[in-house]
Amino acid sequence: DQQVKQNSPSLSVQEGRISILNCDYTNSMFDYFLWYKKYPAEGPTFLISISSIKDKNEDGRFTVFLNKSAKHLSLHIVPSQPGDSAVYFCAASGGGSNYKLTFGKGTLLTVNP
Amino acid sequence: EAGVTQSPTHLIKTRGQQATLRCSPISGHTSVYWYQQALGLGLQFLLWYDEGEERNRGNFPPRFSGRQFPNYSSELNVNALELEDSALYLCASSRQGRDTDTQYFGPGTRLTVL
Numbered sequence: 001d002q003q004v005k006q007n008s009p010s011l012s013v014q015e016g017r018i019s020i021l022n023c024d025y026t027n028s029m030f031d032y033f034l035w036y037k038k039y040p041a042e043g044p045t046f047l048i049s050i051s052s053i054k055d056k057n058e059d060g061r062f063t064v065f066l067n068k069s070a071k072h073l074s075l076h077i078v079p080s081q082p083g084d085s086a087v088y089f090c091a092a093s094g095g096g097s098n099y100k101l102t103f104g105k106g107t108l109l110t111v112n113p
Numbered sequence: 114e115a116g117v118t119q120s121p122t123h124l125i126k127t128r129g130q131q132a133t134l135r136c137s138p139i140s141g142h143t144s145v146y147w148y149q150q151a152l153g154l155g156l157q158f159l160l161w162y163d164e165g166e167e168r169n170r171g172n173f174p175p176r177f178s179g180r181q182f183p184n185y186s187s188e189l190n191v192n193a194l195e196l197e198d199s200a201l202y203l204c205a206s207s208r209q210g211r212d213t214d215t216q217y218f219g220p221g222t223r224l225t226v227l
Contacts, residue, residue: 034215043117043203043218044156089156100146100158100171101205101216 003027006104019077023090031094035075038087080111117219125225134189134222138206145187151200199226
């Protein structure tokens with residue numbers, strides 16, 4: 001049972017445009033959500049997080065939106081840069097399992113120059 | 114500030130052997146988490162240590178075990194290695210084991226079982 005789903009295995013965008021990565025979750029007890037970026041042969045790098053008491057959090061070019069009623073979150077990257085090309089993982093925690101993160105399977109973002 | 118470090122970078126073992134993986138958390142972090150990323154799968158939670166105690170484990174057999182030392186570094190041991198144990202093993206640390214404490218990851222240990 002996959003509690004965190006990233007339905008798009010890959011996404012390709014042009015440099016300078018917006019990248020939108022989506023994530024859905026099924027466990028309504030999740031209350032903390034994170035996005036990580038991962039390059040090949042490296043560990044995931046923390047990007048941005050959002051608590052369930054908020055619906056938006058911004059950090060520079062990265063904005064995460066949370067829609068609790070739809071159990072959906074998205075990561076917006078504006079403007080996209082070639083160095084953003086990586087696998088992006090959505091993760092969630094909370095609801096009694098606050099000791100662990102439940103990850104989606106990732107979306108490979110390719111930003112073309 | 115130094116990040117999470119893991120050793121070795123790569124480890125090659127044969128089936129039936131034991132593997133030991135090591136992790137040093139970020140200074141000031143007391144919680145250490147282990148995750149497995151097998152080919153084609155997402156990151157799966159393995160173990161959580163906090164203040165020297167195992168606090169919880171994921172859906173993995175008892176062959177996967179570990180410990181946390183007084184300096185908060187951690188070891189993951191995998192006994193009786195099987196081919197499907199081949200994976201990237203990631204260690205993460207956080208200040209405490211609360212769900213709002215961001216987990217920061219190390220570079221991982223690539224374990225190959227032949």
